[in-house]
Amino acid sequence: MLNLVDLSRTDLNLLVLFEAVLEERHVGHAAERLNLTSSAVSHGLSRLRRLMNDPLFLRTPKGVVPTARALELSAPIADVLARVRNVLSAAEPFDPASSTRRFTIGAPDGISAVLLAPVLGELARTAPGIDISIRQLLPTPGETRPERAWRGAFADLDDRVTDIAVIPTGQIPERFHVGGLYDEDFVVAMRAGHAFADEPTLARYCELQHLVVSLGGDPHGFVDEALARLGCTRRVALTVPNFMFALAILAETDLLCALPRRFAAMHAARFGLESVDAPLELTRFRINAVLPKVALMDAGVAWLLVILEKAQPPLPPAGRSSATI
The missing domain is CATH 1.10.10.10 (Winged helix-like DNA-binding domain superfamily/Winged helix DNA-binding domain)
Incomplete structure (x- = not known):
């Protein structure tokens, strides 16, 4: 140059x-x-x-x-x-115990809400002076190709707006380092006592009204793609921009919503919700931590990546779960 x-x-x-x-x-x-x-x-x-x-x-x-x-x-x-x-x-190596750096992690809230508690717990024990900013990420509306759907996350990394992005795709450009965190699937969540929990059939699923998490308000998602392969459809009565908002709405309505299994296990009970396995096969997602390869030269960012790799909670068992069980 x-x-x-x-x-x-x-x-x-x-x-x-x-x-x-x-x-x-x-x-x-x-x-x-x-x-x-x-x-x-x-x-x-x-x-x-x-x-x-x-x-x-x-x-x-x-x-x-x-x-x-x-x-x-x-x-x-x-x-x-x-x-x-x-x-x-190199003259003053990164020391998490004494560092006062702030790191920015980009992730959908269904992922950050799973990882954040164990990350903060680890920081409290080993790095009390380090601060974290969470930047909300969601795929670009209307994009079906993963490398295009998450181009905003890649741009944030290139522009150093975020230090690490945690996203549900394996289609990552070559210039980035990819660290696998965990695999995620989805359950169907609803208010406690909802009749669907006792009859979680595909026919009943299609008859009921649904809530979809969509930043741009697009009601068509991967669940609809799976239904279409079976010749089925559903009515999406409401979209909301994030998963935490979805929990509050589900608690007060008869809507159903597909939520990440770990996210539902950690947060649904406080809203009085329960969940069941979906009555159709839904896509499983690999959750990856992504950062520019050159960023690994930063000892602080490399340390943060290790913290994220250790933060994943155990996968809850399949089947029905609720606030009362």
Whole structure:
């Protein structure tokens, strides 16, 4: 990216400035993050533009947007900075017991709600100064190809918005490291005492009304695909944007909802819900922790990956479960 002559004459802090503006999409916000003035950041961008022979960032009423050249440079620059940071951090190795870093994990709430409690328990025991941010992830509405459905998660990783994404797919681009966490399937959840629990047949399942978790409001999901293969349909009476919201709605209605088995086992009882095995074969999902391969050079991120790999709860047994059993 830089030849030897350029490197000898260039302040590598300009790459840090590039990174901040790319992530913030705003000169003023990048300046605050770097403890610089906006004019200093603008001056640095001018130097970068001359160096790269490209505008890099274009002004908009809400901030700046990167050019195609800036997006091309983002991964190589992130790689360079990660390597430099790793070299510098070698003088002071990452120590979870004394670290005060904040890590960001991206995941659907049906996954984060399963992993978060054991992760926080481990942090309390071994890393009391470390903080965690959870970024909600859901697949892109209308996308059936996994590598496209989760492209937002991959973009967040590339842009370093998240440190690790935990998503239910094995279709991961080659530039990422993949750590398998657990396999997940789905159960049918409903309020305690619902008649479907005593007659969980396919015919009855199709007759009743359903709730679907969908960020964009699309009522058609993988359950409908499975039903279509059997020549069946169902009525989706309601969609909600996340699984925790679904629990509250199920408690007050006669709706049915397909929920991840571990998620239902951990959280359904507090809402007075019960669950049964689905009366049809549903897709099983592999839950994977995903991060850029270069991020493994960061000892803190590598440590977090190990914590996630240890956090998975045991798979609850198949069959009927409820708050009263």
